[in-house]
Amino acid sequence: MRPRVSTLSLLLAAILWLAGARGSVGAAWPRQEPAEALTEARPQPEFLVIVDASHGGDDQGATLSGNLREKDLTLALARSLKVELEERGVSVHMVRESDVNVSLERRAEVANEARPNLYVALHVGQPGQGARVYAPALSPSTAGKEPFLPWESAQMASIEQSKSAARIVTAEMRKTGMSVRQMTTPLRPLNNVTAPAIAVEWATGSQGPKPQQTQKLEDALASSIAAGIVQVRHQIGARQ
Amino acid sequence: MIPRYFQIMAGVLLMLILILGTYMTYLRHREQALKPQAASEVPAAPPVTGRQERIRMLVAYDDDQALRWRDTVAFMPADRGLRARVALRSVLAQYSQTPSPHPLGHGADIKDVYLISDDTLVVDTTAEFADGHPSGILLEELTLTSLIETLAANVPGVNKVKFLVNGQERETLAGHADLMSFYQSSAIHELAKEFE
Numbered sequence: 001m002r003p004r005v006s007t008l009s010l011l012l013a014a015i016l017w018l019a020g021a022r023g024s025v026g027a028a029w030p031r032q033e034p035a036e037a038l039t040e041a042r043p044q045p046e047f048l049v050i051v052d053a054s055h056g057g058d059d060q061g062a063t064l065s066g067n068l069r070e071k072d073l074t075l076a077l078a079r080s081l082k083v084e085l086e087e088r089g090v091s092v093h094m095v096r097e098s099d100v101n102v103s104l105e106r107r108a109e110v111a112n113e114a115r116p117n118l119y120v121a122l123h124v125g126q127p128g129q130g131a132r133v134y135a136p137a138l139s140p141s142t143a144g145k146e147p148f149l150p151w152e153s154a155q156m157a158s159i160e161q162s163k164s165a166a167r168i169v170t171a172e173m174r175k176t177g178m179s180v181r182q183m184t185t186p187l188r189p190l191n192n193v194t195a196p197a198i199a200v201e202w203a204t205g206s207q208g209p210k211p212q213q214t215q216k217l218e219d220a221l222a223s224s225i226a227a228g229i230v231q232v233r234h235q236i237g238a239r240q
Numbered sequence: 241m242i243p244r245y246f247q248i249m250a251g252v253l254l255m256l257i258l259i260l261g262t263y264m265t266y267l268r269h270r271e272q273a274l275k276p277q278a279a280s281e282v283p284a285a286p287p288v289t290g291r292q293e294r295i296r297m298l299v300a301y302d303d304d305q306a307l308r309w310r311d312t313v314a315f316m317p318a319d320r321g322l323r324a325r326v327a328l329r330s331v332l333a334q335y336s337q338t339p340s341p342h343p344l345g346h347g348a349d350i351k352d353v354y355l356i357s358d359d360t361l362v363v364d365t366t367a368e369f370a371d372g373h374p375s376g377i378l379l380e381e382l383t384l385t386s387l388i389e390t391l392a393a394n395v396p397g398v399n400k401v402k403f404l405v406n407g408q409e410r411e412t413l414a415g416h417a418d419l420m421s422f423y424q425s426s427a428i429h430e431l432a433k434e435f436e
Contacts, residue, residue, distance in 0.1 A: 061415055062375040070375070104411060123416070125376030127302045132378065137431055152421050181305075183434050185381055186418045188411060201377050 047233045048091045048116040050195075053078035054123050057101030062125045065208035071099065073124040073218075077202065080222035081122070088230050108192035112154070118165055118232060120225070121190065121199040129205035130179030131221060133228075135159075135166035136190035136197055154194050161196035161236055168235055169198060169228030176224045196236070200225055290317035297331045298389040298432065300342035300382035307386055307435040310334070320395050324353040324361055327394040328387055342382060345372015351406070359399040360422070361391065367406040373414040380417035385432050392425040399425050 053074040055061035061070025075096070082092045095110050096102050102110075111119045136155050149156060163184075170182040190197045202221055209217050293316040298307050312330050316323050328350045335344045347368030354362040373380065388401050400422045404410070410419045 055415065059415060123377055125378060125416075126374070127376075127378065128305055134377065137427060183378075183381075184431060185377055185416075186384070186421070186423070186431075187377055187381075187416050188418045188420070191418065191421070199377065203378075 046091055047089075048093065048114060048118075049085060049229060050093050050095060050111045050114055050116045050119045051078045051081055051085075052095040052107055052111070052119065052121045054121050056096050056099055059101065061123070064124065064126070064204055065206065066211070068124075068204075068208055068214075070124045073202070073204075073214075074122045075099065076214075077122050077124070077218050077222060080218050081120070081225055084222045084226035085229060088226055090226070090229060090233065104189045105192070108154070108189040111193045111195060111197070116195050117236075118229060119190075119193045119195050119197040120229070121187070121197070123187075123199060123201040124204060125201050126203065126206065128179075128181075128203040130181070130203050131173060132181045132183055132201040132203060133166050133170045133173065134183050134185040134187060134190075134199040134201065135163045136193075137184040137186045138191055149194070151192055153191060155191045155197060158194060158196045162190075162198060164236060165196050165232045166198045168231045169200070169225065172228035172231045173224040175227075176220065178221075178224060196232075290315040290322075292316075295327055295330050296390070296393040297327070297334065298386045298393070299331065299334050300386045300435075302342050302379065302382070305378060305382075305435070307382065307389070307432055316394075320397075321353050321355045321361075324355070324363070324391055324395045324398070325350055327390050328353070328363065331386055331390050342379075342386070343374065344383070345369065345374075348372060359397055360402075361395070361398050361400070362402045362404060363387070363391075364404040364407055370405040370410055370413055370419075375414040375416065377416045380413040380415075381431070382435070383413065384417055384423065385428055385435065388423055388425060388428040389432050392429065401425065401428075 053071075055071035055074060057071075059071065061074070063069060064073070075098075078094060079097075082094060085092050093110075093114055093116065095107050107121075136159060138153060138155055138159050155162065166182055170180050173180045185199065187199050190199060202217075292313055295312050295314050295316070297310050297312060299310045300307055314326055314330055316326055332344070332348060332350065334340075335342050335348070345368045347366055349366045349369065351364040351366055354364070356362055373383065384403070391398050391401060402422045403413075403419050405419070413419055
């Protein structure tokens with residue numbers, strides 16, 4: 001009887017080993033599953049977006065027509081975007097929620113500490129009308145080959161994802177009929193952010209938005225940016 | 241005894257002198273406001289030493305959100321640092337025209353240019369260049385791209401450029417464009433293509 005018991009044990013061990021091996025193979029080469037099936041079958045992993053209302057406090061940013069200040073419009077736009085994103089199941093962390101001074105270095109620190117899936121800086125400026133979506137402009141030669149990334153090129157590890165995110169958000173915003181231009185920019189602090197990072201600039205036109213239209217335009221812009229970010233979540237993926 | 245009609249006439253004449261004087265002062269102030277900036281405040285003329293050469297400038301046009309190559313002729317010295325300064329001032333001269341394709345702040349100028357190695361330039365601008373620069377991502381990017389591309393076109397071998405403001409480092413030009421980093425000419429060349 002004893003040899004039969006040991007044979008059974010060996011067989012059981014072999015089955016367990018095979019099951020384990022299949023699991024590890026599955027992890028290395030995941031099966032291609034349709035995105036819809038994934039979203040239906042499993043709960044969405046957390047997707048965190050840092051929304052940065054640029055300027056604030058003493059830093060007024062651009063002075064627009066009708067005495068509108070960039071810092072006020074970016075804050076209002078950030079609040080609308082937060083609401084739109086949360087309605088779509090995206091977690092949001094705001095860099096500032098009131099009219100306070102936040103240095104550019106601190107903005108990057110806030111983003112890097114939170115380890116978000118996407119950092120979005122909001123700006124309002126001239127010239128033109130519509131919106132511009134920017135990816136960071138980072139010279140390839142500034143890439144750090146050292147074990148530690150230089151602060152000025154901390155973005156390097158995420159630059160390709162940032163470009164993809166800018167492309168996706170631009171495409172989604174254009175679906176609303178808005179005039180949207182995709183560009184790259186040496187804007188601070190995008191290059192200091194380690195996560196994928198983009199900036200969206202609302203171009204209000206030389207006359208600026210009429211007071212009664214400002215809220216409506218803000219909401220429409222926030223909604224289109226949020227739709228773009230949701231597409232980024234689908235295409236680039238959530239935090240591992 | 242001075243006749244009454246004479247007193248009235250003298251009074252009227254005095255009033256007229258006062259009114260005309262005030263009006264003339266007003267006209268003189270208005271004329272000064274409309275006149276181009278004083279010579280000391282605009283970019284200086286290129287130095288007279290050197291050979292007359294064609295300068296290629298990448299000029300920003302705010303209305304079109306575009307950059308376009310333009311030519312001008314100036315005396316270009318042999319020294320690369322001086323060449324850089326002449327080229328940059330030629331671009332700034334375009335922006336100080338009325339009407340300007342890309343208005344900058346009053347007194348925006350290049351203080352000095354330092355060639356710190358064969359391929360690296362540090363450009364020191366006046367405080368007014370940054371303080372009076374219109375704030376905005378696109379507007380600031382247009383300025384830097386225009387200046388760096390003009391440098392690359394007229395001073396061979398320049399690969400890296402950094403900007404100082406009145407001898408000091410500054411975080412941004414006017415709240416947006418990075419002034420802390422060294423700009424690579426090749427990267428800016430790619431950036432400029434977006435404005436064609």
